[in-house]
Amino acid sequence: MRWWVAVAWIEELFLKGEKRVDELEVYCFSGTSVSADLKQRRVSICSSSVESGLCIRTIDKGKIGSSSTNDPQQWQACLDAAIAGGRLATPQEWRGLPDPVALPKEDLAYDPSLTVEPAMAQELLHGMLDGAAAHPEASITSGGAGISLGEITFANSHGIRYASRQSEVSVSLEAISGQSTGYEFDHAFSRALVNPEKVGEQAAFLASRSAGGQDIPTGEYDIIFSPMAYADLLSAIFVPALSGRNVLQGRSKLAGRLGETIAAPLLSLYDDPHRKGADGSTWFDAEGTPTTRLDFVRAGVLTAFAYDLKTAYRAGKISTGSAIRGGFAGLPAIGHHNFVVDGKRDELFDEPAIYVHSVVGAHTANPMSGDFSVEMSNPFRVKDGALAEPIRGAMISGNFFDLQRQVTALGKESRSVGSYILPPVKVNNVRVIGK
Template sequence: MTRWWVAVAWIEELLNQGGKQVDELEVYFFSGTSVSADLKQRRVSLCSSSVETGLCIRTIDKGKIGSSSTNDPQQWQACLDAAIAGGRLATPMVWKGLPDPVALPDADLAFDPALFVEPETANDLLRGMLDGATAYPDATVTSGGAGISVGEIAFANSHGVRYASRQSGVSISLEAISGQSTGYEFDHACSPSQVNPQRVGERATFLASRSSGGKDIPSGEYDVILSPMAYADLLSAIFVPALNGRNVLQGRSKLAGKIGEAVTAPQLSLFDDPHRPGASGSTWFDAEGTPTRRLDFVRNGTLTGFAYDLKTAYRAGRQSTGSAIRGGFAGLPAIGHHNFVVDGKRDEIFDEPAIYVHSVVGAHTANPMSGDFSVEMSNPFWVRDGELAEPIRGAMLTGNFFDLHRQVTALGKESRAVGSYILPPVKINNVRVIGK
């Protein structure tokens, strides 16, 4: 919501004082409450609540950027002094100014006003997962958790920007074991009505129960279906870093210089959609106060653009794409995305034999420059007659992810949120599998 948050009027005094000492400054203030509850087997082992506040100040003077943060807003004067002092020691850079204010819509995109942050809500979510877990009684619940949070962000700068937005979040997860096989599932959204705890419990125990007794497969090339979870892991480790304008500018992106070229299969489109109602990353403005917009990276297989924040855009002679994010109130703005969406023509992808991969282990070891990767498959199954059939034991996926993106043959019909990604399962032909 773009209303100004009256409760933090002290920010005006901060801006007034800072404006007398530096060319520009911005203020990012967060206040929120949360409740979490953890399971140990089928019992609640811990339930906790917290109240968090945080302030981050960034100053710019003669191209020198300084910053400081604190979790005690009453210490804003000391925080401002530290940011200004740090800026004096910084190396000057090309800087063309903080954003000016614009009129933004009033609706909060990622907030449920009916959400109550209380232990009983978290316990209801835990009970729902445990109820779902009874569908496969041979699997034992080992752990799980539920978290609920609401928060408000106030953002202001010396150019007159005064924005505020409210956010809410619900997350659940469950892990189960059957013999030597484990299963894990999760869900997250802005509202309890958007998550399905029974489904999470059932799916976690299904994966544990059905993965038991897996058989080895010989090495070779197979048609593979990556679940949204497995696909998101590889996408975030390899392809998404290549869309980062800073990596492009520094020559660390395999996609640099390829605007207008085909970089994926033609049925794929990849974009950031920050205005999607109900999606966890939705926002009208980014972490630097730049208005957000849909940003197309790949359209029908063709590379169309990269993501930039202010600092990188100025260095590259471009404009910010509204892609600045923060990793918490103490984190400085950096290039990221809000809701990274993979879309395109949908089809039935389980109607022919393939290997289904629920998740992967080791995506962080991939080489984002070359795209080469080798990961362990977790909870893989043969796909037969439209269903998950026999489990597979101990196998690896290997190859080049940029090449595999060109080999995507179909997208599944339903998408799901995995962190900041919204994407379907994908089917890729002729993937190298290392078995026994």
């Protein structure tokens, strides 16, 4: 992939570092961004930033050290700190950093025509306000818009020299009507794929339409989880159980169950790192391992767990290219790139059900057992193929692992929710605690 003279200092870093440790890797980020925020209907703040950062990881006789800095020109001090930290580390099983391979040169989620300008951020905000005007009974409380361009440079002492570029445009809006609120967002790698008017209209609709909600008796109901609601529960409960680290440490309910049916046969879950235009798409992971599609659940059957290098070596496995970083200062850890929920698609609103736009409290769920109890946000009864009267003051409880067997249908259209790509999901016989 590309390699610029602008980061030629990395070669000097390797010349010095390889004389002191067995292996080392360099993760360098640079980017620009602009953001603007709404306070009610007025732009309260607009800011721009230029960011850069460097993380160095060293490995010597199985001891791993690391250090980071937001000034890559200070790489010598950063290298010294990483080596010093490694001397204090506990040795572990280690079989080497990855070797270079030929990777495609295409940037998977980058729009070269995108410009990082305050004017665009303000235009996005005004677009949301225009959309929200369709529901004048709702008032805007807050909102935001952002545009960013970033570039990652990755290198290691085995000769890897990779680089990739990403871009992102994001918008979000929150509205209120009486005691009811509504929230919506959108994000994509290109301005052309973001619809601020739709975001504004939907946030205002949810706030205004949820006002005057009715109580619902406690009982079991068929639930249609929106992509946002289902992604929140997936990320808090199910996805941690797919981590090879949690499997190795006995903290996954799915440990020892490869080959078993753990979900409805219509359900497949996989990580697709090569999906064109998706935010997490990449040809290599945060350790330089080439990425590939990873099928966790295929037609309801558990088929794989995710591994990074460190966990794979401990478990006697191979890395699945699942290492990610939470910023340039973060060390590699097991994660996913584009987590996709897929399967046969169907019409969800043709029978009575409860539609849940979002949930509150997913973070309080127990990822070991799968037990959860969350508040429904913007729930509606579904009648005659459409949203009917709103519901108030109700909660959903149960076991999320058990619910995967009760999935009966997936909606026809998927959307991106952070690193998740998924449709609405219908689950039968879910416990609802009402009044």
